[in-house]
Amino acid sequence: VAAWVKKILGVERAGHAGTLDPKVSGVLPIAVAEGTKVLMALSRSDKVYVAVAKFHGDVDEERLRAVLREFQGEIYQKPPLRSAVKRQLRTRRVFSLELLELEGRYAVIKMHVEAGTYARKIIHDIGEVLGVGANMRELRRVAVTCFTEDEAVTLQDVADAYYIWKKYGDDTYLRSVLLPIEEIARHLPKIWVRDSAVDAVCHGAPLAAPGISKFEVPFSKGDIVAMF
Numbered sequence: 001v002a003a004w005v006k007k008i009l010g011v012e013r014a015g016h017a018g019t020l021d022p023k024v025s026g027v028l029p030i031a032v033a034e035g036t037k038v039l040m041a042l043s044r045s046d047k048v049y050v051a052v053a054k055f056h057g058d059v060d061e062e063r064l065r066a067v068l069r070e071f072q073g074e075i076y077q078k079p080p081l082r083s084a085v086k087r088q089l090r091t092r093r094v095f096s097l098e099l100l101e102l103e104g105r106y107a108v109i110k111m112h113v114e115a116g117t118y119a120r121k122i123i124h125d126i127g128e129v130l131g132v133g134a135n136m137r138e139l140r141r142v143a144v145t146c147f148t149e150d151e152a153v154t155l156q157d158v159a160d161a162y163y164i165w166k167k168y169g170d171d172t173y174l175r176s177v178l179l180p181i182e183e184i185a186r187h188l189p190k191i192w193v194r195d196s197a198v199d200a201v202c203h204g205a206p207l208a209a210p211g212i213s214k215f216e217v218p219f220s221k222g223d224i225v226a227m228f
Contacts, residue, residue: 001155005030008159017042018115018144026141027152035181041224042184045145046095048112052139053123055105057132064107067129068097077121092117106137146187153177185226189219192228201227 006014015036017029026049031039071094078089095112102108111119120136127134142149161173193201197211207227219225 001028002030004155005032005158008155008162015039017045018047018141020141021139024139024141027144027147027149028141029144029147029184031181031184032178035184038181038184041188041226042144042147044115044224045187046112046114047117047141047145048110048143049119050100050140050142051109051111051119051123052137053107053109053126053134054137055107055127055130055132055134057130058105059102059107059130059132061099061102063130064102064126065099067126068099068109070129071097071122071126075122077118090116094122097122110142182226182228188224188226190216190226190228 001020002014002016006012009032011032013036014030014032017031017039020026020028029039029042074091074093076089077092093114094117095114096110097112098110100108100110109123111117111122113119113122119139123134123136157177161177165171165174191207192213192215193207194211194213197207201207201211215225
């Protein structure tokens with residue numbers, strides 16, 4: 001997708017925040033040009049998915065809801081056999097699991113999870129706990145931190161907006177599909193740097209308290225923050 005955006009817009013650089021497997025649909029933030037430098041702020045952010053699970057036996061709804069509650073919080077995961085990373089046991093946080101629908105042996109489950117969590121592995125493990133087995137039939141990413149499906153555009157939208165700008169000089173449509181670089185950081189804690197400290201920070205100096213004009217919300221050591 002990033003390659004197509006790069007070709008459509010004629011830019012030298014384009015990148016994405018978080019890989020989508022070939023059979024997975026939904027939200028995939030794309031950054032171009034200078035925006036690629038801050039993609040890290042999104043790639044480490046939590047994600048929201050809606051999955052269709054098929055159980056290999058009959059399941060009781062109340063029992064399923066109880067098992068979903070057991071999977072909330074910190075869990076252990078080993079990446080599936082077909083994955084791009086080394087298969088080492090690791091911890092991931094599941095913020096919420098919500099049963100949206102259960103019909104027969106099919107369930108629609110909404111997941112809010114930490115970056116790097118394997119949704120299909122969660123479905124598999126839920127099936128194991130229920131004692132019937134399960135596999136994931138469909139998966140859609142509906143949000144990447146603060147970016148939701150409501151804001152998503154198609155590749156055709158991008159191509160049309162660029163064509164209108166190039167042919168008619170009207171950038172209204174283009175501005176609606178290409179957001180300012182600051183939007184990538186809208187979910188992050190924010191720090192405003194004093195003018196007197198900007199040059200030093202830009203040359204690699206650490207930011208000390210006297211160089212801070214204000215900050216928006218509290219944050220902890222190790223958190224990613226946006227500086228303005």
